Structure formats: C-alpha cells, structure tokens
Amino acid sequence: MTQNSTQNTASLSEIFSSRQGEGPHIGKRMTFVRFGHCALRCQWCDSPKSLEHVPFFRLETFPGSESFKEYPNPISSSALNEMLQNFDDEFISVTGGEPLEQASFLSSWLPTVKEKTILLETSGVLTKKLAQVLDHVHIVSMDFKLPSSTGMKAYWAEHKSFLQLAHEKQKEVYVKLVVTENTSDRDIADAIHIVTDINKRIPFIVQPVSATDTLNISITPERLNSIERICKAYLPNVHTIPQMHKVWGVL
Numbered sequence: 001m002t003q004n005s006t007q008n009t010a011s012l013s014e015i016f017s018s019r020q021g022e023g024p025h026i027g028k029r030m031t032f033v034r035f036g037h038c039a040l041r042c043q044w045c046d047s048p049k050s051l052e053h054v055p056f057f058r059l060e061t062f063p064g065s066e067s068f069k070e071y072p073n074p075i076s077s078s079a080l081n082e083m084l085q086n087f088d089d090e091f092i093s094v095t096g097g098e099p100l101e102q103a104s105f106l107s108s109w110l111p112t113v114k115e116k117t118i119l120l121e122t123s124g125v126l127t128k129k130l131a132q133v134l135d136h137v138h139i140v141s142m143d144f145k146l147p148s149s150t151g152m153k154a155y156w157a158e159h160k161s162f163l164q165l166a167h168e169k170q171k172e173v174y175v176k177l178v179v180t181e182n183t184s185d186r187d188i189a190d191a192i193h194i195v196t197d198i199n200k201r202i203p204f205i206v207q208p209v210s211a212t213d214t215l216n217i218s219i220t221p222e223r224l225n226s227i228e229r230i231c232k233a234y235l236p237n238v239h240t241i242p243q244m245h246k247v248w249g250v251l
Contacts, residue, residue, distance in 0.1 A: 007104040009074035011036040011053045013097060017063035017087055021244040023141050023205050024174055025119065030091035031063070031084065036073070038098040040123055040145065040152060063087050077109040084113075094137075095121040103129035110136035124175070125158040127165055140166045140173040144194075146187040149180050149209070154187075160194045167198050174203035179227050181219045188227055192234045204231060206240045 013034040020028045036053045057075070058068040063086065084092070092113065099106060100122050110118060110133060117138045122130070124142035134140075142163060147154045166173040177183075177191055195202050206228055208219045224240065231238040 007108050009076050010080065010102055010105040010109070011073045012057035012075060013054065014058045014068070015083060016060040016066070016068070017089055019248065020091070020093065021248070022207065023176055023241065024203050024239065025091070025139070026241060026244055028091055029089050030093045030119065031087040031089045032093045032095055033080070033084075035094070035096045035099040035102050037101055038096055038123070039101065040098065040125075040150070059083055063089070077105070077112060080109065081112060091117045091119055093119045093121055098123055098126070100126040100129040100133070103132045106133045107136070124162045125155045127158060127161045130162060130165055134166065134169050134171065138172065140171050142166065142173060142175050144175050144177045144191045146177055146179070146183055146191065148182050148184040148187045149178055154190075156190055156194065160197070163194060163198055163202070167202065174205055176205040176207055178207045178209050179219055179224065180209045180217055181223050183219075183223075183227065185230065188230050192231060196234060200235055201237050204235050204238045206231060206238065208240070208242050210243045
C-alpha cells in the first residue's frame, strides 16, 4: 500500500493536543493533525520529520499526555475521525509538512468534521489546492517564505494569489514571517506591499527565528526591532510573536 495520500486516504506524521504557540490564536488548546511531506526546505524548519512520507504516524494516547502510539500510513477519513473522537478541543490545526499537498483528501475529509473550528497552517504557495478546501476552513495561517530567511527562491506571485483568494472568500487570515539576522529589508518591503495591495489590516505576524536541533540560528533584538519598525510604518496590525510552545516546553 502506498504511503502517499489519495482522495480517500492521508499520509500523516502525528496527531496530538497542545496549545497553539504561534500567531494571534496563541495559547488556545488545539488538536494538531500534522500531515506528512513538504516540497519546501526552509533552513529553520522545526518539524523535519514531517518533510517526507513515512510508513507510520504517531497518535497521542491521551490528549496532552505527550505519550504516543504508532499506526500505519495511509489512514482513511473514517479511521481519522474515529481517532479524533478522543480529542475534545474546539480547534483542529491542520498542519504539516504542507497539508495542501494532500488537498484531495482534505476536500473529502474536512466536510465530515463537525462542530470544530478548522485552522489551516500552510506555506501559502499552493493557491489551486487552497481553492479545493477553503470552503471547509475557518482560519488560514499563511506563511510568507522570505528568500533571505529560508535560503530558497522567492514565492511572491504565489503568496499574492494565495492571500487574495483567502481574503476574497472572507476567511479569517493572517500572514506570518519568520525573520532571521539575514532577513533583508527588500524582502520585508515586498511582503508589506502584497498585504497593502489586498488589505493592510490583515494581521501581520513577525516571528523571530528559533534555533533547531540541526541549526543554531537567531536574530538580535536590534535587528528584530528594526524589522518591526519598518512593518509598523505601513501596516496597522503588526505583532511580534516568538514560538511560544518552545518557551512553554510543550509540543
């Protein structure tokens, strides 16, 4: 059996309950459904185990326990819903990896998820995939992949069409930028320009980079303050928020 997803099955990395550690919904307890695989390779990725399809995913045995049991990939929507019955959080964070790489599964599974608020965490580059699932999503957490931060190519056109679609569909949407000491003023300006072209009031989250197990990377307070000043000169809804789950010591 293939580990890749289909319309009826998904390739997962893990399922667990924790507090949201990023963005404007910080502190809210959520059930995180982490999908496997991501085509991007951000140098500061903090979930490297979700970059590839894997034969097994891990399920938290009791919500919040950080104790896990492994199950084989892929998983059907009915089996996933059965597992989620053990989690009573109001929010489900659909995250990754890049969950929109499995949009066919999401488009069939999400309509079956009842009485939950769905938060989609995404790299913000797969607009056509977003269109397949957006009717079943309540909140879109969209990254801006700044080339001077990620070490990859720019995705400005993809980011603009993605944000435009989420905004046109009147979804709650916010953008998040991971910034490092090497983040350029030009990249910040390009991100600001996209947001002001669509709606300058879209929440704009500046997230200082966190070191990973394999990369010792940081940003000085002076550079972070400089970036924040640039953003606030053009946007009214700028927030600087680190990855708080790492501060709290939770998943």
